[in-house]
Amino acid sequence: xxxxxxxxxxxxxxxxxxxxxxxxxxxxxxxxxxxxxxxxxxxxxxxxxxxxxxxxxxxxxxxxxxxxxxxxxxxxxxxxx
Amino acid sequence: xxxxxxxxxxxxxxxxxxxxxxxxxxxxxxxxxxxxxxxxxxxxxxxxxxxxxxxxxxxxxxxxxxxxxxxxxxxxxxxxxxxxxxxxxxxxxxxxxxxxxxxxxxxxxxxxxxxxxxxxxxxxxxxxxxxxxxxxxxxxxxxxxxxxxxxxxxxxxxxxxxxxxxxxxxxxxxxxxxxxxxxxxxxxxxxxxxxxxxxxxxxxxxxxxxxxxxxxxxxxxxxxxxxxxxxxxxxxxxxxxxxxxxxxxxxxxxxxxxxxxxxxxxxxxxxxxxxxxxxxxxxxxxxx
Numbered sequence: 001x002x003x004x005x006x007x008x009x010x011x012x013x014x015x016x017x018x019x020x021x022x023x024x025x026x027x028x029x030x031x032x033x034x035x036x037x038x039x040x041x042x043x044x045x046x047x048x049x050x051x052x053x054x055x056x057x058x059x060x061x062x063x064x065x066x067x068x069x070x071x072x073x074x075x076x077x078x079x080x081x
Numbered sequence: 082x083x084x085x086x087x088x089x090x091x092x093x094x095x096x097x098x099x100x101x102x103x104x105x106x107x108x109x110x111x112x113x114x115x116x117x118x119x120x121x122x123x124x125x126x127x128x129x130x131x132x133x134x135x136x137x138x139x140x141x142x143x144x145x146x147x148x149x150x151x152x153x154x155x156x157x158x159x160x161x162x163x164x165x166x167x168x169x170x171x172x173x174x175x176x177x178x179x180x181x182x183x184x185x186x187x188x189x190x191x192x193x194x195x196x197x198x199x200x201x202x203x204x205x206x207x208x209x210x211x212x213x214x215x216x217x218x219x220x221x222x223x224x225x226x227x228x229x230x231x232x233x234x235x236x237x238x239x240x241x242x243x244x245x246x247x248x249x250x251x252x253x254x255x256x257x258x259x260x261x262x263x264x265x266x267x268x269x270x271x272x273x274x275x276x277x278x279x280x281x282x283x284x285x286x287x288x289x290x291x292x293x294x295x296x297x298x299x300x301x302x303x304x305x306x307x308x309x310x311x312x313x314x315x316x317x318x319x320x321x322x323x324x325x326x327x328x329x330x331x332x333x334x335x336x337x338x339x340x341x342x343x344x345x346x347x348x349x350x351x352x353x354x355x356x357x358x359x360x361x362x363x364x365x366x367x368x369x
Contacts, residue, residue, distance in 0.1 A: 043254075051251040052284035056186060061286035064250040072254065 004062060004075050007035040012050070013042045013071055020046045021053045028059060033080040036062070043070045050074065084149065091205075093166030094152060101149040104135065106167035107159070108204070111178030111196030111216065112140035121162020129155050139175045139213070141167055171210050171341070173203040173332075178216040179224045181235065182294075188218035189279050190235030190294050195321070199233075202325065203332060209339030209348070212332065213302075220278040226297075227311040228304035230345040231331055233324070237279030237292035238317055241268050246289035255284035277317060296324050300331055300361070301346035309346045314358060315365050323365065330364035 010027040012020045024039050031037060039054075041047055051061055051074055060077040067073055086096055094103040107122065114122075122142060126134050131146040147155055156166065167175060176199045179185065181192030195216045203214070217224035218235040226232030246268060253261045253268070260274035261281060268289075277297065282290040296318040302311030318324050331345075334357060339348040349357045 047254045048257065048280075049255075051286075052255060052280070055284060055286050061249055061251060062247070064254060066250070074251075 004036050004038075006038045006075070007031065008037045009040070010037060011040045012046065013040055017045055017049065020050055024050060024054060025057065028054070028057070028076065028078055031078040033078055036075060036077050039074045039076060040067070040071055041074060043072065047072045047074075087170065089152070090169045091172070092156075093168055094147070095143065095169055097145065099146075102145075103147045103149065103152070104143045104145040105130075105147045105155065106137065106169060107142045107144070108165040108167045108175070109141045110176055110200045110204075111193045113193060114142070115163065118162055118164050121159060121164050124162075125155055125158055125164075129158075137175075140177045141175045168205045172208055173206045173212045173214070176200045176204065176214045176216065177224055177229075179218045181216075181218040185218055186283070187221055187279075188235060189237045189277075189292070190216075190218055190233075190296065192216045192218045192224070192235065195233060195296075195324075198321070198325065199328065202328070206332070208332070208336055209341050210344050212335065212345065214328075220276055225304075227299045227302045227313075229302045229311060230300070230335075231328055232299040232302055232311045233328075234297040234299070234313075236277035236295040236297050236317055237282055238277065238295040238319065239270075239275070239279065239282050239290055239292045241270055242289050242291060243267070245287045247287055249286060251284050251286060252281040252290060255280045293319065295319050298324070298327060298331075300357070301349050303344055303346050307344075307346075311346075315361065318365070327361060327364045330360055334360055 012023045015023055041050055054076055059079050063075040065073040093106040097104055126132055126144045129147050129151050130144045135143045176196045178192040178196035181190055182188030183191055199214045213229045214231050215224050215226055215229035216233045217226045226234040250263055253263050258274045260271045262269045279292050282292040297313050299311030299313045303309040335345050335348055338352045
């Protein structure tokens with residue numbers, strides 16, 4: 001597994017759809033172009049849908065890591081418009 | 082002079098409880114109306130109706146309270162705004178559709194284009210009974226494909242390209258049916274579990290998943306006095322030409338074998354499921 005230099009982390013396991021994506025989107029907006037964020041999300045609906053929404057916003061997804069505790073961490077590189 | 086109600090019904094004028102009063106159904110394809118058409122509908126509803134419209138359960142518009150004596154004038158007036166009357170009775174009805182992949186991120190096919198294609202081919206075609214087509218862009222099934230006599234559902238015929246894959250694992254979790262697994266730096270795809278929703282392709286951050294537009298067709302759906310879920314038994318349909326060859330065959334089967342007042346589902350039941358399947362499978366396999 002490639003290593004990433006994580007610039008920021010955010011936990012969205014405390015919210016439900018659609019706030020999951022909103023919280024992630026807000027966190028991404030705070031970053032500089034090219035910075036990398038790790039987004040921790042719940043298994044089930046968040047991990048099914050949030051990665052795709054982030055892709056559709058134009059950011060680059062690098063990895064989805066199974067934390068083995070029913071959560072996943074999505075590693076995303078910010079891409080400015 | 083006696084009023085020819087069946088001719089009026091054929092022309093979209095639905096008799097109301099109130100004497101000599103009609104609710105005029107308009108021709109709408111796939112739930113889309115141009116602003117210019119809406120403006121004309123507004124004018125006609127104001128002048129000849131009671132200043133409102135009714136949205137039907139099949140994405141059409143009706144203008145209630147049109148007087149018998151105004152019918153010809155109303156038709157001419159609507160025509161000026163590019164609005165045509167719809168139909169009722171034993172013929173091909175309004176083709177319903179979602180907005181499809183030109184608008185919706187989940188869409189796998191251009192539903193509007195398919196609805197227009199079906200409409201051009203079949204709208205108002207005389208048949209033993211009413212006949213409904215519905216087009217939905219994906220497995221989310223917003224347009225309830227299986228409640229139609231012939232329902233069309235958008236699918237994505239997906240393939241994985243190892244070279245493009247970064248093994249991020251997103252697709253494995255995006256799949257709701259457990260058709261994907263990641264093992265030994267490979268994605269294993271169990272097509273027997275796949276419903277062609279396209280979520281793997283849509284979630285893939287690289288171009289490791291490729292998908293081609295395809296169609297799933299269901300036959301014999303009903304959602305009125307009797308309820309029956311339309312049945313899908315064909316493999317993926319991979320071109321528009323093939324799709325239309327199949328819909329041509331289905332509608333012709335109904336035209337040839339249906340009894341007056343009998344819905345498609347009951348014709349298939351009476352004539353025999355095997356015979357119908359055989360005709361459709363032949364259409365699937367050739368001649369387009």
